[in-house]
Amino acid sequence: MKHISASHESFAEIAAAAARLLTGLEKLTDADVSAPSRLPGWTKGHVLSHLARQAPALERLLEWARTGVENPQYADRAARDAEIEAGACRPAAELVADIAETAARFQRTIESLPGPAWRATIQPFTGEVCTPERILVIRLRELEVHHTDLDIGYGFSDIPQPALGIVLDDVTGYLAPADETPHFVLRDENGEVIHRFGTGGPTVSGPRAAVLAWLTGRSAGEGLTSTAPLPVLPGWI
Template identity: 50%
Template sequence: MAEVAESTARFMATLTALTDDRIGGPTLVPPWTRGHVITHVARATDSLCRLLAWARTGVETPQYASMEARAAEIEAGATRPVAALIADIADTAARFEEAVRSLPEAAWRAEVRMRTGELRTPASLIPTRLRELEVHHADLAAGYTFADVPPAAARWIIDDLVEALHRRDDPPALRFAATDTALSHELAPGGPLVTGPQSALLAWLTGRSPGTGLTASGADEVPPAPYWI
């Protein structure tokens, strides 16, 4: 949880530097504004708390009531002033931390169902929370970029994405390796080898970059990143 706490602090620092007139500004995930992204992070944290409650109590608690309800909540919160957005992020972060720290030992072995239908254990929700913070922090286009993601956090997020891809019935034939860290993965043999800085690999794998800063051997160009969610 130390990485999550540090990531939360970095996210909050960026938010405190924003002003109300910048909340409606563009992001890396159009048509969402910064207000949409920040609200999404808060509501996604709520959803993880619901899954942790499911693990703790054994009572099925869906991550979201519906995808329509999820979208409506994000839209409703997107135009709030900075102070309200910061308070929302702080409150949900505290509740997530408490939900994790108070989880009984037996609950860590429980399985809960993500909105995608995938079964996960509570331990796997921690890198999910880290991914939400770091990727959406960069999405804000407010000074924090994928190059600013600490290498250990980037590695944890990438490893989690690869694990999700390996759970698919048909992982694509693709290999990738960082040129500045020891990161290296093979999804399935026979595909191109994509190489470059770990931060560029993270941006590519999360769909925020077409492969800028990367090269691919065995292919004319860097292929689109596999869809992982």
């Protein structure tokens, strides 16, 4: 799975993504919170509650890395889902304040994590064994993809290229080893290969933002072309 190094540059990418999200939330109303998001079954409040609670969950993994004492991201899926549900109906101002506070605390945690801790071994909720550098990708991915899920005027084409590249690499890295992923070649609009899934199969081409929207299940393939019918992708996390 994709990692990025623990550096001022990667920390800045996460801070910038959080700032873009908070700017987009400035005019959020209580009515907006209860409106549907782009995720089936989730209101905008559910997405916001998830983003707020995800930061301290990832901090538990960073504390595991710092101390060597196992500290799971969540007790189990039921606990995670209950936590999201419990916060989803809060007023807009409370949700936004929660996101701002937890994002700032997460930023302080990554920027102060000691060097040896970045080389420790931890295990996120998804089951992979990794170092804390993986947490940087997870946080950036969640901020950017869920920002688009809120349907507040921010789309995949609005994600800056450095962040877009990191998230796209991560998603292709997730799909590549999956048994259900069909064989095909993925290229950008300039013909550059983004990823080869298996051997052979059709060639799917398009802008990287449109590619990411499709790979994450956020679009049916709008903006893409294919030399055969678009492959059917397995579900993404």
